Amino acid sequence: MSVDKSTVARIAQLARIRVPEEELDGLAGELDKILGWIEQLDEVDTDGVAPMTSNAEGMTLRWRRDEVTDGDRRDDILANAPEAQDGHFVVPRVVE
Amino acid sequence: MAALIEGRTGEWELVIGLEVHAQAITEAKLFSGASAGFGAEANTHVSLIDAAMPGMLPVINERAVEQAVRTGLGLKAEINRVSVFDRKNYFYPDLPQGYQISQFSQPVVGKGEIVLDMEGGESRAVGITRIHLEQDAGKSVHDRDPGHTLVDLNRAGVPLMEIVSEPDLRSPEEAAAYLAKLRSILRYLGTCDGNMEQGSMRCDANVSVRRPGEPLGTRCEIKNVNSIRFLRQAIAYEAQRQVELIESGERVVQETRLYDAERGVTRSMRSKEEAHDYRYFPDPDLLPLTLTEDYIEGIRATLPELPDEKKARFVAEYGLTEYDAGVLAAEREIAEFFEAVARGRDAKAASNWVTGELFGALNRRGVEIADSPVSAASLGALIDLIADGTLSNRIAKDVFEAMLETGRDAASIVEEKGLKQVSDTGAIEAAVDAAIAGGAKQVAQYRGGNEKILGWFVGQVMKATQGKANPQMVNEILKKKLGG
Numbered sequence: 001m002s003v004d005k006s007t008v009a010r011i012a013q014l015a016r017i018r019v020p021e022e023e024l025d026g027l028a029g030e031l032d033k034i035l036g037w038i039e040q041l042d043e044v045d046t047d048g049v050a051p052m053t054s055n056a057e058g059m060t061l062r063w064r065r066d067e068v069t070d071g072d073r074r075d076d077i078l079a080n081a082p083e084a085q086d087g088h089f090v091v092p093r094v095v096e
Numbered sequence: 097m098a099a100l101i102e103g104r105t106g107e108w109e110l111v112i113g114l115e116v117h118a119q120a121i122t123e124a125k126l127f128s129g130a131s132a133g134f135g136a137e138a139n140t141h142v143s144l145i146d147a148a149m150p151g152m153l154p155v156i157n158e159r160a161v162e163q164a165v166r167t168g169l170g171l172k173a174e175i176n177r178v179s180v181f182d183r184k185n186y187f188y189p190d191l192p193q194g195y196q197i198s199q200f201s202q203p204v205v206g207k208g209e210i211v212l213d214m215e216g217g218e219s220r221a222v223g224i225t226r227i228h229l230e231q232d233a234g235k236s237v238h239d240r241d242p243g244h245t246l247v248d249l250n251r252a253g254v255p256l257m258e259i260v261s262e263p264d265l266r267s268p269e270e271a272a273a274y275l276a277k278l279r280s281i282l283r284y285l286g287t288c289d290g291n292m293e294q295g296s297m298r299c300d301a302n303v304s305v306r307r308p309g310e311p312l313g314t315r316c317e318i319k320n321v322n323s324i325r326f327l328r329q330a331i332a333y334e335a336q337r338q339v340e341l342i343e344s345g346e347r348v349v350q351e352t353r354l355y356d357a358e359r360g361v362t363r364s365m366r367s368k369e370e371a372h373d374y375r376y377f378p379d380p381d382l383l384p385l386t387l388t389e390d391y392i393e394g395i396r397a398t399l400p401e402l403p404d405e406k407k408a409r410f411v412a413e414y415g416l417t418e419y420d421a422g423v424l425a426a427e428r429e430i431a432e433f434f435e436a437v438a439r440g441r442d443a444k445a446a447s448n449w450v451t452g453e454l455f456g457a458l459n460r461r462g463v464e465i466a467d468s469p470v471s472a473a474s475l476g477a478l479i480d481l482i483a484d485g486t487l488s489n490r491i492a493k494d495v496f497e498a499m500l501e502t503g504r505d506a507a508s509i510v511e512e513k514g515l516k517q518v519s520d521t522g523a524i525e526a527a528v529d530a531a532i533a534g535g536a537k538q539v540a541q542y543r544g545g546n547e548k549i550l551g552w553f554v555g556q557v558m559k560a561t562q563g564k565a566n567p568q569m570v571n572e573i574l575k576k577k578l579g580g
Contacts, residue, residue, distance in 0.1 A: 053180045053378035061383040066159030069129030070143035077142045087138040088246035091189040
């Protein structure tokens with residue numbers, strides 16, 4: 001697989017990371033090398049092996065009781081908000 | 097039955113699949129201990145997990161899992177012993193994590209089925225593709241401040257069950273029937289309150305058209321329809337729009353559309369946005385959800401009787417028509433009310449009173465059966481008074497009106513207003529005699545063969561007894577006396 005400039009630009013856009021045009025080529029090369037390194041895994045025969053979705057071998061998902069144990073801490077929640085109004089976060093207008 | 101759309105160039109078939117987001121009934125959120133309750137002050141039902149503060153870890157709510165499994169069992173669906181939570185990545189201000197925790201390739205519930213009862217007694221099986229658990233997003237408020245959007249995270253992280261149907265629906269009416277039936281089943285199961293106004297049940301519709309027998313056409317997704325009536329209207333409009341587009345030589349563009357209920361149209365929602373690329377991957381904060389056989393069977397053992405079974409039992413046990421049984425079984429509260437009235441009584445009479453007088457009264461007042469001013473026990477007592485001859489059906493309706501007004505029981509109203517039916521032969525005979533004495537002309541007509549004139553005499557007797565005479569006895573005595 002080879003990563004080109006436009007793919008890097010698209011990935012950056014999806015991740016909402018601003019990448020200057022002049023850095024795209026360099027990043028494409030780096031990402032290409034990383035992917036090439038990971039592609040060595042393709043050499044392993046995985047026929048009949050279920051996809052692994054977790055690496056926590058032998059552990060099981062913890063469940064929580066259905067009880068209200070949190071909330072009512074609006075000041076904490078809004079503490080880092082650049083702007084708040086009537087208990088809401090304020091963000092630039094998002095029009096659909 | 098597929099209702100075909102008549103276009104200028106021939107017939108078109110409508111293909112619909114629905115995605116319903118149903119909020120699972122729980123106290124707390126899917127992955128945090130904040131309340132899942134509706135209507136609180138902004139950002140007061142938010143934990144540091146819901147606000148996606150760094151380092152916070154999600155822990156699943158056992159009740160949300162149970163509700164999803166219960167819903168799956170109620171829809172006769174496969175329950176997956178292992179399912180996986182994935183991150184669905186996108187940016188929006190009401191999604192602080194930058195991803196929604198959902199289930200993609202391995203949902204908790206697999207294929208199931210809903211049977212629709214269509215008009216004319218026809219039934220249609222509609223496939224359920226899957227049900228998965230996921231987090232709701234927060235709420236964006238656009239109309240408070242002209243330059244900004246305000247964000248309330250109370251809903252962020254509330255547990256949703258996304259119930260996806262196969263593209264098996266063929267008309268707006270079938271889609272409406274599906275949504276109504278699904279809502280009824282969820283409410284029976286107690287897994288979702290089905291409140292579409294408050295948004296605890298929301299529906300997206302995938303709509304496309306094709307020539308009958310041909311492959312599927314390009315679909316549009318209509319988002320967030322919030323009532324069954326709007327769903328029907330939105331689909332009908334969208335189908336017509338697509339047919340007109342294709343017939344005028346244009347193409348349907350796959351996109352998300354919004355239903356504008358005020359103008360009755362659908363309009364394009366995010367044409368400028370780039371195509372979605374959610375880049376799903378398993379959430380590393382959560383291990384797979386594994387369910388044991390015992391766990392699933394334990395939930396199965398507590399399933400209530402569901403609408404289809406209840407309807408069949410009402411037909412078999414009470415001798416109701418399919419239609420009446422369907423109406424009474426559609427809502428759990430109505431079914432329970434009916435059975436409380438019918439127990440030990442004439443079930444047909446109970447059914448008539450509940451679906452006739454009671455439903456009429458509730459509709460006029462705009463109240464639900466839970467808030468009925470007349471309880472099942474009082475309605476039963478009223479029917480007893482008809483059965484034992486104390487009240488005629490006509491007077492019983494007046495008594496029922498008084499019960500609605502005052503909330504009092506039938507017997508005390510009958511007592512106070514002196515409405516007891518007159519079944520005393522002497523009193524009725526006296527009234528009949530008076531009517532005959534005052535109607536020489538009518539007597540001659542009756543004896544001349546005009547039997548319809550009997551109604552005039554009945555009217556006279558009823559007037560004289562303020563409607564309280566036992567109608568059957570009045571008829572008998574009149575015929576005897578006039579015939580003699």
